[in-house]
Amino acid sequence: MKRIIAVAMITLAAVGLSQPVSAGKYAHHGHFKNLANHQKMEIREGAKVGELTQREVQRLRKQQKRLKKRYQDYMADGRLSRYERRELKASYRNAESRIKRLRNNDEYRFLRVRISGLGKDSPFGRSRVGTWYPQDQRLVLR
Structure with missing residues (x-):
């Protein structure tokens, strides 16, 4: 009886410890939402102070919508694969550099x-x- 209880406790401990590790593997969803929110704030701030023209703002917002749509498409199955994560990171990095470049290009509203x-x-x-x-x-x- 003691042997059965010991095996059950070891099994439960192993399962309990493995859950946070596997959950951490695909827990990048909040990261991309934070990136999107930060970029939206940068666009809003650039438009407010006049660093971005109306046309630049429209194009950046359209790019943000495309990124959001891609994220939702990738998350349709409930998780992000390694390829999808890499693709999204590159896209958000590209969008961030584009926002910075347009905010500092000496075109004013x-x-x-x-x-x-x-x-x-x-x-x-x-x-x-x-x-x-x-x-x-x-x-x-x-």
Whole structure:
């Protein structure tokens, strides 16, 4: 009887310890959702401050929709294979680099103005190029 109980306890312990390991193998779902949320926030912020034009925003949002659709297609069977995970990571990396590139490409949504006529008494000391943000009436110099 003791032998049966010992074997049962060892079996239960082995099964109990193997579950978290196998669950961790395919637990990448939250990671991709976090990436998608972060990228959406970056697009929203870029549009808000004028770093992205309306056309760039539309294209980036369309790309995000395609990534979400691909993720849902891959998850149709309830898990991600190694190939699918690798493909999604590469796609999200590509999208992230595209967002960064477009946010820093010197195309602005708002009117750009040149400040000229600033003499030596000016705190700027010379003509500068700035970006005018009409929604909050401020000028940001570069």
